Structure formats: C-alpha cells, structure tokens
Amino acid sequence: MADLRSIAGPFVVPGPSGVAIRTRLKNLTDQDELVLRVVGAHLGSLAAGDLKQRCADGRGHDSRRWAERKRDLTGLSSSRWAGSITKASHDQWALARRGLAAHVQGLQAGIDMLAHRLSQPVGQKGTKRVPGGCRSRQEWHAKARRLACLTARHAAALAEYDGGRVRVVRGGRRLLNARHHLAEAGLTEPQWRQRWQAARWFLSADGESGKRFGNETIRVTDDGQLSMKLPAPMAHLANAPHGRYLFACRVSFAHRGQEWADRIAADRAVAYRISFDAQRVRWYLAASWQHPSVPTIGLAAALVAGCVGVDANDDHLAAWHLDTHGNPVGAPRRFFYDLSGSANHRDAQVRHALSRLLHWAKTCGVKAIAIEDLDFAAEKTREKHGRRKRFRRLISRFPTGRLRARLTSMADQTGITIVAVDPAYTSKWGAEHWHKPMDSPTKKITRHDAASIVIARRAQGHKARRRTSPPPPDQRDRVGHRSLQAGPDVPGCEGPRRRIPGPRTRCASPDCDPNAGDQCAQHRSGHTTAHAQLMHSS
Template identity: 70%
Template structure:
C-alpha cells in the first residue's frame, strides 16, 4: 500500500501592504536650443562626478562607514554643491546595495543548480523521478555532460562567494546590456552615433532628492505650482545661469496630468518631492519624473476586508481567471477571464498587464467587493536550468511569468480604488480546485476551466474556508448525528446547527404549513371505476357551450 502524501503546512493569508511612494512623469515640451544645451552640460558633468563616486564606493567595499561617506561628500561639494553631492552619494549607495542583492540572488541560484545536479548525478542512469524530485539522467552521455556542468557551476559559485565575502560588486553606469550592444551594432540595427547618444543619455545625472520644509519641497530642481522649472547649477557651470542665485529657468512649463492635485498638495505643504530629468534618445524627447513618499497607512483588518466576500484570481501565462465568492465561500455569477499578451517589447508587456488589471479592478468595484485574493507566488527557485532539465518550454513560461511586476502593480492600482489585496499561500490551489470545483461547475452552457476552479480555491482560502466543497457524510446512516454535512457556514452563523431545509417547500406530510394546497386540482386522467362495458376516459378539458 502506497504511503499517503505528506502535505506541507499552509501559511496564513494576510492583507498586502499598500504602496509607500508615488511617481508621475510628464514631457518637457517646447524646449529651446539653449535649454537642451544646458541640460546636456549639467547632466554630463554630474554624470562624470557620479561615476567617480561609484568607483570610490565600490573600492571601499565592506570598509564603508560614516567617515568615508563624509569624505566623499566633501569632495563632491567642492566641485558642485552640498545638495548635488547628497543626491549623488545617495544614488551611489542605492546602486551598490542593488548590486549586492543581485549578487546574493546569483549565489542562491548557483547553489540550487548545484544541489539539483548532485542529486541527479547520484541516481542510476534511467531512474524515474517523482513529483517532488527529478530522477536520474537518461543516458551516460547526458550524465557526463551534466557532470562537466556541475564542475563549471562550482567554479562560478566559488568566484561569486569570494566576491561576496570581499564586498566586491560589479556595476556599469549605463547598463551592461547597452555596453554589450556596442559590439553588435549591426544586429541591434544601430549606428555608432545612435549608440553613443543612448550611452550618454543613460549616463547623465539630473536627479535631486527632495527636502521637507524647503520651498516647494526641493531646492536643487524646483517646480512651482505654475509648472516653471528651475535648476540650481553646479559651481563650475554657474556662468550659464539666467536667474538669481545661480539658477537656470527653462523656457517650458510642465503639468502633471496624472495625480496632479496630489503633487500640488505636496509642494503646497513644502513636503519633500524628488525630481529626475532624463532624455529619451530614441524619440529625442525630454521627460521629468516627480516622486514622493506617502505617509504610512494602517492596513485594513483581514475580517473587515472580507466582510462582503472577495474575488479569487488565478494568475496564468496569458490571462487572469477570476470568480466572485460570497462570505460563505460560494461562487457567485459567472467566471471572468482577463487576457493579456506577454510577447513583444517590455513596454508592450507592461501595457498589457496594466490593461488587464484595470478591467479586473473595474469589475471588482461594480460587484461591490472590498478585497481581491491572489496567490503569493515566487518562482525564484523554479527558474533554474537544472530543475526542469530539457523542458525548455516550461522554463521559458515561468521565466516570463510576471509574478513580481503583476503583484506590485495590482497593489498600487488597487489602493487607488480603495480595494485590499489578500495574499494567500499558493500550495495545492490548482490541484484541489480542479478536484473539487471543476466538474461540479461545468454545464453545457458554461465551460469551466481548471484555472477558474483554482480562482475559487484561492478565494476560499482567503476567506478561511477549506477548499473542498463538503465534508464526508457521517457514518451513522448518512445522517447528521456525528457532525455537520457542510462546512460552508462559519461557527458564528445563526442556524448552522439546525437541520438542512427540505428539497421542496412541502412538509413530510405533503401539505403546506397553513393547510392549503399549492396548486388547484386538475382534471383526472385515470380510468373510472365502472363496469368494463362502460369504461371511458374523461377529457382533461371541459367542453362548454
């Protein structure tokens, strides 16, 4: 007899935290030739200082402290200003910390691959695997190639671990991908001049952190409520100023159409607002991005968020499968599917995800729920090449699965609609949903998929109900003597301990409670009790006339 499968512990559901910051962008229109010249000079100059500071920070490694930071900031202040120096050093610290986190993720990925290779190499050739662990390799040739790959991964792991212990990171200002594109201009369909424009645009530095309490929230790059943009020039470029106190005022104005009133409230109250001016070399356009932090908001309680039911959402490679559930965990209405296409450029994929989430949120507001339940997915360990072997199609599928981006966008967009996002454990949702809800909800008029059933399982787990539809009937003559047949109702629901209502509105005796009949008697269609020679059948309709 096979041993029962050991199930892992299901984590408790929780309400995801809302967004902590906001960023909006607008285009700088009608810039003059002089404006573009000044922006390029300032961006290139500050970009050079940022590159030098990043090099110094990487050289410090783990020896970095408050003294080295103060020394670097003093050096930058002498050739720019104190506020520009503060923005550069903060950006440098963020880049170094991001590279450090990426190195840690790379080390974990190598360790997962090495662990899988060692396990499969230890098994006999041709041994079958299970759902939990892969089996041995199919041939001796594949075993040999994988043993060579194991040695290569061990060398990479040792080198990455040495960099981690030494505090060494590798960062390219402008992007590693753009650097490699320089050697493949024909394949990228770029000329040398076009690549140079992109490289210079990416390495410019025109960012300024906000300062709370200062006028309009920023002293370096200041935007007034009328949209006027003023830049505090670095000391060596102060001769380019066209206003007082070494400032340069752009000829164009900016108006943030998205979240404009919220931005106006921030600068009106002199709250910190950070700005970044950047150049899109492909379109030859200039943009400005404003960002600010939101005050921390107390997360709504889980019971309050689920007081009117929820919508369970199953995320897939090409669509979102959603179904509305009431407070007892019963599906309401019909399933909804919101499709998107993840092919093409990154901007196209991002637009597809935003469009699908917008339709989901609009539907949630129409039905009147306050929460959307979604799986807390993480494919970090599943994206390794060694775990799924030759199944390139599946590895490609989970690699492009927008788990982190979709979850982050859903949380930020739902906050604007006043909806809470409930994150649930993804364990067994597709499996149990298909087992208990796929077939019962499939009718000739409604074709239910396993993804729709998984959405019900996700919603029921968020509501605190078991995924299965009913408990096993009690053994005592299949009655209610040993327990409840159904677990749909919560313990505090009134009437849950009583008998289930009968299938019809008739009492066991066949009469209604008030002693009346539900329908009028109809004419009899039976044969009358009469002699055989006089038997006749009475018409069901009486003839008059």
C-alpha cells in the same frame, strides 16, 4: 499517501510606501536642451567617478568615507548635488550586492540539485518531490561537467561577495553589449552613442521637507515653473538670481496631479529626475515621494463584502466573484494580456489588464482581491526543470513580483485591499472539486477559473472542498440538503454531518404540542379513513 505540505495562512499585502509620477517636458528651447545636456554630462562624469570609489571601498566603507566623498564633490557641483550623487552611488552598490547574493544562492541550488541527481543510479526514476538519476551514461557525463563548472563559478562569486566586490555598469549592461552587436540591435554607431550618453547622464535631486516647494535643487512651483540650481562650473549659464536656470516649459502632472500640488504647497519633500529618451527624442520629468506608514486594514474587515479570486496565468487573469459564504456569484471573468515583445510592452499589457480587473471588482461591490503569493525566483534553474524549456521560458517571463506590486499600488487608489494566499494545490483542488460542478452547457469554465474559486475561498478561511451532494432520491429522504457553502464553524461543512449525541426515539418530547403523538390529529392522507374502517369492521 504522501503528506501534503503545510499551507500558510492568508495575509493582507501592505500598501505602497512611495509614489512616482512622470510627465513630458514640452516646448523646450534650444538653450534649455543645451543646458540639460551640459549639466547632465558634467554630473554624470562625477557620478561615475564616485561610484568607482564606492565600489573600491567595498565593505570597508563607513560614514567618514562617505563624508569625504561628498566633500570632494561639493566643490565641483554643490552640497545638494553632491548629496544626491553619493546617495545614488551607495544605493547602486547595495543593489548590485543583493543581486550578487541572489546569484550565489542560485548557483548553490543548482549544485545541490546536480549532486543529488549524480548520486542516484543511472535510470533511477524520480517523483514529484524528489528528482531521479540521469537517463543515460552520456547525460551523467554532461551533468558531471556542468557540476564542475557551477562549482567553479560559485567559488568565484562567493569570493567576490565576501570581499565586497560588485560589478556595476552605468548605463546598463544590455546597452553596453549592444555596442558589439549593432546589426542585431538595429542601431548605427551614432544612435548607440546617443543612447549610451543619455543613459549615463545624472539629473536627479532628492527632496527636502521644509524647503520651498519641497526641493531646492530642481524646483517646480505651483504654477508649473521649472528651475534648476546649476553646478558651480556652469554658473555662467544661469538666467535667474542665485545661480538658477529657468526653463521655458510649463510642468503639469495628469496622474495624481492634485496630490502632488497639495504636497508642494505644504513644502513637503518631493524628489525629481530629468531623463532623456534618445529613441523618441523627448525629455521627461519624474516626481516621487514617500507615504507615511499607515496601518493596514484587518483581514476580516476586508472580506466583509465578499472577495474576488484571481488566478494569474501566462496570457490572462482568471477571476471569479465569491460572496461572504464562499459561493461563486455570476460567471467568471478573464482579462487577457500579451507578454511577448519588449519590457515596456509587457508592462503596459499588465497595467491594462489590472485596470480592467479593478473596475470590474468595484462593480461587484467587493473590498478585497485574493491573489496567489507566487515567487519563481528560485524555480527557474535548468537543473531543476531539466529539458522542460517551454516551462522554464514561461516562468522566466512571468512577472509575478511586478504584477502583485502594480496591483497593490493601483488598488490603493480604489480602496480595494489585496490579500495574498498560499499557492499550494490551488489549481489541482480547483480542477478536482469545482471544475465539473460549475461547468454547464451554457457556461464553460476552465481549470484556471476553478482555481480562482479556491484562491478566494482560501482567503476567506474556507476549505477548498464543496459540501457533499444530496443523497439519491431512493435513499431515506426524497429531498436532501443543498450543495451550498456553510459557515466554517458549522458541523460537517466538509462532508457528511456528524452524529449529534442524544436519544433517537420516536417518543414525543414533553415540550411538544399535546397532539403531537395523536396520529389522527395530523393532516396525513389516508390515515383517518383507514383507522375508521378498521374500527367499523371490528
């Protein structure tokens, strides 16, 4: 039997470190929209030039070069606008470099897999852990060409990474490629041009603690008045003192509005970003800030009232409530969603399913939700899964990281702790140990429901197996022990109880009742009568 891989222990997922909320800017006048378009286009051109300089500097960039870039932009905008632009350029370069590093690792994983398969004899069968060889000489030849292609791409990507070169498209590479396929995208050239320009505008301002209402560049007062500090070349458009422009709309945040109001009342930093949705022709204002680091709750304290195990699947979340001893309570629940369509549609479906899950967990009275620590980042290559296109498509669109991040953020507001567990063997052991016992004519469960039990038990520190069933009625005792979960420190909780050392005689203990050895004194049917008849006959 092959050795099972080691299973990591459960851990409490840290809460979110920041908050981002958004609202729509309504009742904007024509002059307001004109100012937003002019300022956004001007700052967008400055951001594009600064990003070009940052990418050209590569790994040789330092604080002195950063100060020079900011100094060049200050005269064309302001010191605060220049600081926001340079910081955004630096963050964009760092994000592109992390993406390039992940691309290099993915290419190396594909090269290693193909090299192993090509080294095996043709027709060699593989196992679950080690892949075999190619099925035919034709496939071997195709994989050899694929290996040469990946090797060349890996060498080019590695050279770019070592040289500090990155590839960034302001506005998005997908939108850029849509310019050459307008018919497939369902756009005309003017429509595409409007979206492209709106995506390249720059209207973001970092917050400053201690300043009035937490931001001097884009300011929102406690009564909802929105104003903006105009760049130096646009100072003639100001309608308020100190080169500011007051907008006619009033801003209000429905989600976390009180938290935002308390923050600006204390003059704590709040960053703002104004964006334009060219498809809906709407303006939006997003506010964001960071949380102070708060120590996470302990694992034992989170599981004191039980746990809800969640098995994430392609079309639904399978959940089951477990008590403190690891026993399933009630019936399983399933929260369905649809991952087809656009990214916004998928994100809305996931949020709706998570909202229903959290509401149900609150009604159960638990303080923790256990979920698998899934990560398909290195599992999507065609070299590993080969012809399993359906499975590759499934794991490619499955939002593992986004699902856990959204669940953690949404659970933080409800007082529920998220516990991540190792996903090893949860579906296999759930189907083996829990599917059949929990299934009944009135309650049909799936293997995903059984996996949710294993996930919750692993978070609680219990083993996946149930206790052994009672012995048959014809063996020793007529009534055996119940098939319920015992504590993790109880002897024999995972199988037949171990023999306890000590004598196994029928002699009465000295500490027992004096009549314990007198069979006639016991209330046992037939014994006294039989004893009396025996004495009379003698």
